[in-house]
Amino acid sequence: MITTKDLRVRFSDGSAIRYGDLRFENGRSYALLGASGCGKTTLLNLLCGILTPESGRVEMDGRDICRMSQRDRDALRIRRVGYVFQDFKLLEDMTVKDNIGLLALEGVDISGMDALLDRLGILPLKKRRVRRLSGGEKQRVAIARALIKRPALILADEPTGNLSFETGERVVAQLIENAGEGTLIAVTHDDRLAPRFDHVLDMNAIARFEAAREAKDRV
Ligand SMILES: Nc1ncnc2c1ncn2[C@@H]1O[C@H](COP(=O)(O)OP(=O)(O)OP(=O)(O)O)[C@@H](O)[C@H]1O
Ligand SMILES: [Mg+2]
Numbered sequence: 001m002i003t004t005k006d007l008r009v010r011f012s013d014g015s016a017i018r019y020g021d022l023r024f025e026n027g028r029s030y031a032l033l034g035a036s037g038c039g040k041t042t043l044l045n046l047l048c049g050i051l052t053p054e055s056g057r058v059e060m061d062g063r064d065i066c067r068m069s070q071r072d073r074d075a076l077r078i079r080r081v082g083y084v085f086q087d088f089k090l091l092e093d094m095t096v097k098d099n100i101g102l103l104a105l106e107g108v109d110i111s112g113m114d115a116l117l118d119r120l121g122i123l124p125l126k127k128r129r130v131r132r133l134s135g136g137e138k139q140r141v142a143i144a145r146a147l148i149k150r151p152a153l154i155l156a157d158e159p160t161g162n163l164s165f166e167t168g169e170r171v172v173a174q175l176i177e178n179a180g181e182g183t184l185i186a187v188t189h190d191d192r193l194a195p196r197f198d199h200v201l202d203m204n205a206i207a208r209f210e211a212a213r214e215a216k217d218r219v
Contacts, residue, residue, distance in 0.1 A: 001026050002047055002153060002183060006056035009046055014212030016054065017042055022206070026152075029176050029184040031194040034203030040187045041086055043207065044155045047185065048081045049073040060153070078106050082146030086157035086187075088138050092131040096122065096141050099130060100148055108149050116144050119174060121167070135162035143171060147178045154179050156186040160193060172196050 007019040017039045024030055024047075032040045045051040047058055049065045057064045060080070065073055077083075090099050096117070104110050117123040120140045130138060139162045146154060156175055160168030172193050175184055186197065194200045 001061060003059045004046070004056060005059070007046060007053050007058065008055050009042060009051055010054040016210040018208040018210060019043060019046070019056075019206060020208075022201075024183045024185055026183055027179075027181050028199065029179055029197040030186070031197035031200045032185065032187045032203050033189070033191075033194060033200060034207070038203045039207035039209065040203050041157055043203070044083070044157055044185065044187070048077050048083060048153070048155055050077075078108075079149070080152045082149050082151035082154045084139075084142045084146045084154075084156040084159045086161075088142040090130045090138060090141060090145070093129060095127050095129055096133075096144075097126045099141060100145050103145070103148060110148055113144070113148060116148060120144055120171070136164075136167065139163060140171065143175070147174075150178070152182040154182065154184045154186075156184070158187050158189065160188065160190060165190075165192065168193060169196075 002024045004019055004022045006021065008016055010016040032043070034040055042051065046053055049058070053066060058066055060076065065076065068076070097113070100110060100113055114123060117126055120143060122137055122140045122144070125133060125137060130141060133141065139159065143159055146156070154175060159175065160171055163171060168190065175186060176196065188194055
């Protein structure tokens with residue numbers, strides 16, 4: 001389970017986003033909906049410790065990740081969190097196999113790679129460099145890289161943005177199935193896919209943007 005308490009992040013330009021108290025249960029899937037810029041990606045980055053809040057807490061299974069050392073937090077993220085980034089963050093000059101294979105260096109068991117690539121419909125692309133893949137193919141490689149860890153927490157930022165509706169439906173079903181007893185939190189713009197999740201959160205209402213104060217008002 002992952003919870004937030006009084007969570008607020010502040011950017012270097014002085015603007016801030018307040019999220020308050022949120023709760024994501026084990027064995028449940030959550031769709032985050034909301035306008036561009038409302039703070040969906042920022043929340044995912046806070047939940048896995050890539051971003052540090054200005055105030056408040058993020059607790060993963062009762063542990064406050066904000067109080068951990070950077071090293072412990074990184075180790076937790078590598079072990080327990082599968083993150084499908086909005087911009088994939090794949091290594092373009094490496095093959096699909098090597099992008100996923102890199103995780104073995106961090107102790108991840110990658111023996112299920114072929115079966116996973118097959119389920120995602122990209123097994124024939126295994127030896128191809130990422131640079132030569134289409135957007136939808138890259139998206140599925142990013143999903144495979146996140147799922148190979150069998151993570152307790154899956155964060156997926158627009159995981160179907162580059163896919164046809166039919167492929168998107170299959171990918172959402174796979175994400176939900178893989179989340180199992182863990183937690184799935186996925187950003188989606190697709191109103192047709194949102195009902196597949198156990199809960200739909202309207203981030204327009206949850207994330208409160210606070211504009212930067214004028215310089216003269218700052219201490
Ligand atoms: N490093 C930063 N410095 C200043 N402002 C930032 C920073 N990162 C994000 N923001 C602002 O915070 C808000 C939320 O950004 P975020 O990327 O979380 O939006 P989003 O909901 O994921 O949007 P999209 O649907 O377009 O991906 C935006 O107004 C953005 O400009
Ligand atoms: Mg985003």
